[in-house]
Amino acid sequence: MIVANGVILYKGDLPVKDQYDLVTGDFTYTEFRYDIAPGRFPGSTPVEDMVALQRRITG
Amino acid sequence: MPRLLPDGTPAIDVTTVPELDPETLQPMFDVVTEGEIESRMLMLFNFFWDPKASTLKDAQWCGEVRYVDLDWIDMNFPDFGPYVAAQGASRPGASSRRVCCLWSGQACPGRLITAVFSNSPTGRLDEVPGENPRSSCHAACT
Numbered sequence: 001m002i003v004a005n006g007v008i009l010y011k012g013d014l015p016v017k018d019q020y021d022l023v024t025g026d027f028t029y030t031e032f033r034y035d036i037a038p039g040r041f042p043g044s045t046p047v048e049d050m051v052a053l054q055r056r057i058t059g
Numbered sequence: 060m061p062r063l064l065p066d067g068t069p070a071i072d073v074t075t076v077p078e079l080d081p082e083t084l085q086p087m088f089d090v091v092t093e094g095e096i097e098s099r100m101l102m103l104f105n106f107f108w109d110p111k112a113s114t115l116k117d118a119q120w121c122g123e124v125r126y127v128d129l130d131w132i133d134m135n136f137p138d139f140g141p142y143v144a145a146q147g148a149s150r151p152g153a154s155s156r157r158v159c160c161l162w163s164g165q166a167c168p169g170r171l172i173t174a175v176f177s178n179s180p181t182g183r184l185d186e187v188p189g190e191n192p193r194s195s196c197h198a199a200c201t
Contacts, residue, residue: 004143009136031115
């Protein structure tokens with residue numbers, strides 16, 4: 001479904017289809033995570049691991 | 060120069076035998092659609108997903124909210140594009156860009172989420188489980 005400012009532009013199946021022209025039900029999105037964090041869909045970033053080191057450097 | 064066996068036959072047979080379709084007896088081939096693969100980075104703050112899912116493969120719905128141009132809407136959705144009202148068009152000097160809520164759902168066939176949309180990119184997105192996969196899907200602006 002695609003909605004723009006309250007107007008439904010498209011309502012139907014997902015656009016991804018297989019070689020037999022059947023809807024697969026797959027999203028067109030793919031997630032890329034640096035590291036897996038339990039309970040957090042986006043995962044974690046390398047910057048999070050650097051926070052403690054940076055605080056130790058800055059004193 | 061090809062290598063030959065003592066009797067004069069080629070040492071390596073490089074001829075290929077195409078695989079035939081058992082029904083039509085014609086060579087089988089795969090149809091590969093040509094085209095450029097377009098990938099786009101999404102802002103995580105404009106992306107919404109099933110909070111109960113740990114991966115997108117398990118998610119029943121997901122979607123993104125982003126600004127698009129009026130021309131983009133008219134070009135891709137010629138039937139309903141003209142009905143899209145301008146966001147803030149009543150104000151002088153308002154931008155012609157409209158907010159567009161792109162929503163993808165029904166990852167698992169037969170299971171659908173009734174979604175209530177907000178036309179604000181930072182708005183609230185609610186989720187209500189639907190019963191009928193076909194009739195329970197609706198959208199409303201808040």
